[in-house]
Amino acid sequence: MKYENLKDELLSTVDTGLKYARTVDNEAEFELYLFYQNRAAVSITQGVVEASEGIIMGNAVRAVRQNSVSFASSSGISTDRIRRSVKEALASLRSVSIEDERFKGFCTPESPSREGAFASEILNLSKEELIDYAGSMMKEGLESDRRIKTVGSECSAEWGGFAVGNTQGLRQASRSALNSCEVYCMAVDGEERRTGYEFDTTRERLIEIGGLGRKAAQKAVSLLGARKLNKTTVLPTIWEPTAAGAYISASLGQSASGQHVVEGHSPIAEKIGEEIANPNLTITDNGQNPSGINTDAVDAEGYPQQTTTIIDRGKLNQFLFDTYYARIHGSKSTGNCSRRARATFPYETAPLIRPTNLEVTPGSKNLGDLTTSIERQAILIADAPIGILRLSNVSTGEFSAVGQSVFLVENGDRKWPLQPVSISGSFYTGFKQLLDVGDDLTKTIFAVETPTLVFDGFSIVG
Amino acid sequence: MHAIKRGYIVLIGTLAICKAIRKHTRVKSESDNMLDKLEKCVELGNKMGAEFVEARFDDLILRTLQRVNDVWRDIILRSRIGFGVVCFYGGASGYSFTPSDDGKELENTVSRAVKMAKASAQVASLKLDFDRRPPVESHEFDTFPVKTHPQNEDLRYKTDLVNRAIDAAREYGKNISNVAGMYGELYGRKLFTNSEGSAIDWNFEVIDLQCRVTSKTPSGGLVNGTGSAGGTMGLELFHTKGSTPEDIGKEAGSHAKEQLKAKAPPAGRFRALIENELAGVLAHESFGHLSEGDFVVNGGSPLTGKIGTRLGTDQATIVDCGTPKISEFGGLWVPYDDQGTRSSETTILDKGILKRYLHSRGTAHYLEQEPTGNCRAVHFGFMPIPRMTNTYFTQGELTKEEALELLDTGAYAIQASGGQVDDDGSFLFKATRGYWVQNGRIKEPIREVSLSGNILNLLSKVEGATKDLRILAGYFGGCGKNGQFQLPCGLGGPELVIGEVAVGGKAN
Numbered sequence: 001m002k003y004e005n006l007k008d009e010l011l012s013t014v015d016t017g018l019k020y021a022r023t024v025d026n027e028a029e030f031e032l033y034l035f036y037q038n039r040a041a042v043s044i045t046q047g048v049v050e051a052s053e054g055i056i057m058g059n060a061v062r063a064v065r066q067n068s069v070s071f072a073s074s075s076g077i078s079t080d081r082i083r084r085s086v087k088e089a090l091a092s093l094r095s096v097s098i099e100d101e102r103f104k105g106f107c108t109p110e111s112p113s114r115e116g117a118f119a120s121e122i123l124n125l126s127k128e129e130l131i132d133y134a135g136s137m138m139k140e141g142l143e144s145d146r147r148i149k150t151v152g153s154e155c156s157a158e159w160g161g162f163a164v165g166n167t168q169g170l171r172q173a174s175r176s177a178l179n180s181c182e183v184y185c186m187a188v189d190g191e192e193r194r195t196g197y198e199f200d201t202t203r204e205r206l207i208e209i210g211g212l213g214r215k216a217a218q219k220a221v222s223l224l225g226a227r228k229l230n231k232t233t234v235l236p237t238i239w240e241p242t243a244a245g246a247y248i249s250a251s252l253g254q255s256a257s258g259q260h261v262v263e264g265h266s267p268i269a270e271k272i273g274e275e276i277a278n279p280n281l282t283i284t285d286n287g288q289n290p291s292g293i294n295t296d297a298v299d300a301e302g303y304p305q306q307t308t309t310i311i312d313r314g315k316l317n318q319f320l321f322d323t324y325y326a327r328i329h330g331s332k333s334t335g336n337c338s339r340r341a342r343a344t345f346p347y348e349t350a351p352l353i354r355p356t357n358l359e360v361t362p363g364s365k366n367l368g369d370l371t372t373s374i375e376r377q378a379i380l381i382a383d384a385p386i387g388i389l390r391l392s393n394v395s396t397g398e399f400s401a402v403g404q405s406v407f408l409v410e411n412g413d414r415k416w417p418l419q420p421v422s423i424s425g426s427f428y429t430g431f432k433q434l435l436d437v438g439d440d441l442t443k444t445i446f447a448v449e450t451p452t453l454v455f456d457g458f459s460i461v462g
Numbered sequence: 463m464h465a466i467k468r469g470y471i472v473l474i475g476t477l478a479i480c481k482a483i484r485k486h487t488r489v490k491s492e493s494d495n496m497l498d499k500l501e502k503c504v505e506l507g508n509k510m511g512a513e514f515v516e517a518r519f520d521d522l523i524l525r526t527l528q529r530v531n532d533v534w535r536d537i538i539l540r541s542r543i544g545f546g547v548v549c550f551y552g553g554a555s556g557y558s559f560t561p562s563d564d565g566k567e568l569e570n571t572v573s574r575a576v577k578m579a580k581a582s583a584q585v586a587s588l589k590l591d592f593d594r595r596p597p598v599e600s601h602e603f604d605t606f607p608v609k610t611h612p613q614n615e616d617l618r619y620k621t622d623l624v625n626r627a628i629d630a631a632r633e634y635g636k637n638i639s640n641v642a643g644m645y646g647e648l649y650g651r652k653l654f655t656n657s658e659g660s661a662i663d664w665n666f667e668v669i670d671l672q673c674r675v676t677s678k679t680p681s682g683g684l685v686n687g688t689g690s691a692g693g694t695m696g697l698e699l700f701h702t703k704g705s706t707p708e709d710i711g712k713e714a715g716s717h718a719k720e721q722l723k724a725k726a727p728p729a730g731r732f733r734a735l736i737e738n739e740l741a742g743v744l745a746h747e748s749f750g751h752l753s754e755g756d757f758v759v760n761g762g763s764p765l766t767g768k769i770g771t772r773l774g775t776d777q778a779t780i781v782d783c784g785t786p787k788i789s790e791f792g793g794l795w796v797p798y799d800d801q802g803t804r805s806s807e808t809t810i811l812d813k814g815i816l817k818r819y820l821h822s823r824g825t826a827h828y829l830e831q832e833p834t835g836n837c838r839a840v841h842f843g844f845m846p847i848p849r850m851t852n853t854y855f856t857q858g859e860l861t862k863e864e865a866l867e868l869l870d871t872g873a874y875a876i877q878a879s880g881g882q883v884d885d886d887g888s889f890l891f892k893a894t895r896g897y898w899v900q901n902g903r904i905k906e907p908i909r910e911v912s913l914s915g916n917i918l919n920l921l922s923k924v925e926g927a928t929k930d931l932r933i934l935a936g937y938f939g940g941c942g943k944n945g946q947f948q949l950p951c952g953l954g955g956p957e958l959v960i961g962e963v964a965v966g967g968k969a970n
Contacts, residue, residue: 047587
């Protein structure tokens with residue numbers, strides 16, 4: 001398939017698949033999702049090269065009869081594989097009667113929004129170029145400082161799209177192309193090992209690798225000579241953008257989901273209109289940011305993606321919904337249906353709710369001003385702490401994480417790197433105890449664009 | 463590289479012999495057809511100039527059933543069917559894959575893999591060649607025998623398991639705001655061949671039943687309780703005492719109820735007793751990953767160059783084994799890795815001394831060790847890389863009472879919700895519940911507790927282990943590495959007494 005014809009070809013296959021499904025069972029309703037993506041990736045770690053290239057493609061069918069819903073997916077988008085999914089989905093419906101009275105039908109057709117930015121150069125990136133980029137980043141990292149002993153780099157390019165249709169007449173599709181690179185450097189001094197990381201992921205231009213290896217190396221080296229904090233205490237914490245992005249993703253990225261709200265998991269479920277954060281905090285889910293990596297014309301069930309303000313100047317304004325949970329909640333979909341839980345093979349995931357591109361409105365202070373505004377001691381967290389994303393508890397909002405890229409701040413000055421410290425507390429108490437928002441708006445790897453955030457009240461064990 | 467070239471010349475003959483044996487000794491089956499296709503991929507890769515080729519085919523079924531409160535949220539069936547081809551050239555590798563069994567598409571797949579390998583070889587400065595070995599052929603007994611295979615019971619049987627767990631959870635829980643029951647199964651055929659003429663054909667299988675209860679405290683906070691059972695077992699597991707749906711639901715409900723009165727643990731450095739599952743997370747996340755050959759070869763692991771070095775106390779022995787005694791301890795059955803290497807029992811840490819790493823063929827050769835059968839991929843869409851199978855601490859000699867007595871005062875951390883480790887050995891792992899122990903006696907329940915530190919430091923503080931070994935495995939969760947998430951792995955151990963660990967609780 002070619003990028004230009006991708007939507008038409010996928011939509012045509014969707015149409016044929018749905019017609020087939022109706023011939024098998026004309027009383028059932030069906031939804032068919034197709035995914036197609038060309039992907040090439042190269043990683044080089046200390047000179048060990050691994051490269052892969054392939055076409056990820058698959059299909060997913062949802063079948064509904066009398067409020068019973070089933071899901072089946074299979075690898076491939078051939079007629080046989082689509083028919084297999086249709087038959088498997090129907091077999092589940094026939095073998096057991098499991099009604100979901102809350103299900104009120106598939107997504108209804110609406111006009112699509114816009115696809116994100118597109119750079120045609122990404123389609124022409126060759127494997128040789130990817131290998132060259134990865135090699136250059138590794139070389140730059142290694143040559144930056146004699147204490148850099150290990151460097152790993154990775155580059156990838158992908159293009160493709162998806163189409164979705166259902167027996168209520170919906171037919172939608174969206175395309176994207178993305179290229180990405182990342183480099184990590186490990187600085188070693190005696191038994192001390194520290195890592196630094198940099199990346200560039202973009203859909204609107206070719207990746208810019210120059211300087212990434214050097215910056216990653218500098219980050220790693222800056223952490224050498226770490227001292228022990230040597231106490232258990234409560235201190236303000238300054239979360240630089242990468243760390244702040246992880247905080248937002250792990251907290252609001254979960255609890256603002258209409259699924260968690262409806263199912264009783266979210267601690268902010270009944271707080272619409274309430275002040276849940278410092279008035280300096282505004283957070284938006286922007287599914288129409290042209291440069292956002294998750295921007296598409298429609299979401300994974302074919303509903304137009306849009307922009308939703310979740311927290312507006314400290315007040316909880318809106319949750320994120322797909323069609324299913326929106327109808328239960330008595331709201332409208334916000335275009336946040338996703339299949340990204342199995343990121344590389346999304347067709348395997350039944351629809352769920354995920355943010356698209358989260359954006360924190362920046363404040364007016366730079367990092368220097370934020371640091372000097374703290375009179376006593378504080379901890380500066382320069383990178384995402386270990387465990388904050390995967391091990392946080394959406395129900396309780398409690399988190400505990402290990403900050404590795406951390407520095408002591410004293411009387412407004414950044415003093416020295418610290419040995420890893422444990423940071424724990426409640427995300428939601430944290431939002432209320434937010435002290436300040438920086439002006440250094442930065443794209444992070446978590447699809448969250450945020451400046452530095454300063455919180456008070458977290459427990460520190462160091 | 464020379465070794466591989468020599469291997470290639472011999473292999474063509476070996477390949478032809480193996481193929482002939484299969485054709486003459488049994489009726490040609492569907493898997494033989496797929497093996498034929500794999501062999502053609504290998505031949506084609508060799509013709510295109512690859513020095514060594516591995517080809518594999520997965521035909522896997524994954525079923526997920528999830529009920530949340532009174533609503534069936536997921537009735538899901540996934541079919542993962544496809545081919546993966548690795549080509550080696552000049553010490554570098556190229557990988558490609560396809561869900562299609564069409565001859566032309568398979569040719570394209572091989573061609574992509576060969577081209578990627580050749581392009582990579584031009585910049586590879588660290589070569590991962592490997593020695594030629596005799597071909598490996600699988601046997602019927604390589605597939606773990608179960609009494610009631612999940613494919614032999616209908617959907618109603620499985621939804622009933624979930625319903626029973628939820629009913630039990632409701633009976634034993636209190637102030638429940640949400641209860642979820644989940645059943646999962648993953649099974650199917652895995653085929654493999656390579657330039658040496660290996661012919662491997664076996665069936666993977668794992669099942670899992672879980673229940674999770676969320677209860678609301680009087681102040682509006684939410685607490686959780688969970689129960690589960692799973693592994694490479696037949697559905698007869700759910701008739702076994704302690705693993706029935708009723709037992710699983712009761713465990714989830716009663717633990718959530720207990721958490722209603724639990725307090726946040728104090729923050730600081732304390733002694734700890736960690737229960738079997740947590741010991742497993744520690745073995746897997748905090749040590750197993752660091753012992754994976756690729757991290758060692760590239761110098762990213764703090765275990766690099768430390769074979770023979772004392773890293774822990776005599777009480778700390780960690781093993782990775784693809785074929786554990788499942789009937790006795792539980793676990794996951796992985797008789798071959800995705801590079802065609804037979805699984806082995808690898809003692810990584812022997813009474814505190816680092817002995818071995820976990821290898822692919824390339825990392826084993828580079829580090830002059832034997833392959834360990836640890837080169838695995840989540841499915842055909844991914845290149846196999848060094849991963850764990852079942853990783854666990856071995857038993858000690860303490861009874862539970864003796865372990866509590868040895869702990870004296872500290873945190874007794876129970877049930878894991880996961881863990882993570884970084885390159886420098888820093889780890890964090892979470893217990894979903896626990897107790898505060900004072901003077902060897904359980905004093906009061908504590909909330910979810912996180913334990914963190916540096917693994918090399920922690921291993922030197924293992925003071926004792928109990929006699930009971932448990933290996934846990936299942937369908938839900940799994941291991942993630944290099945973008946390959948949800949690889950089923952087993953993990954476990956006895957209960958371990960740790961001299962000091964950082965507890966991420968509430969500071970005064």
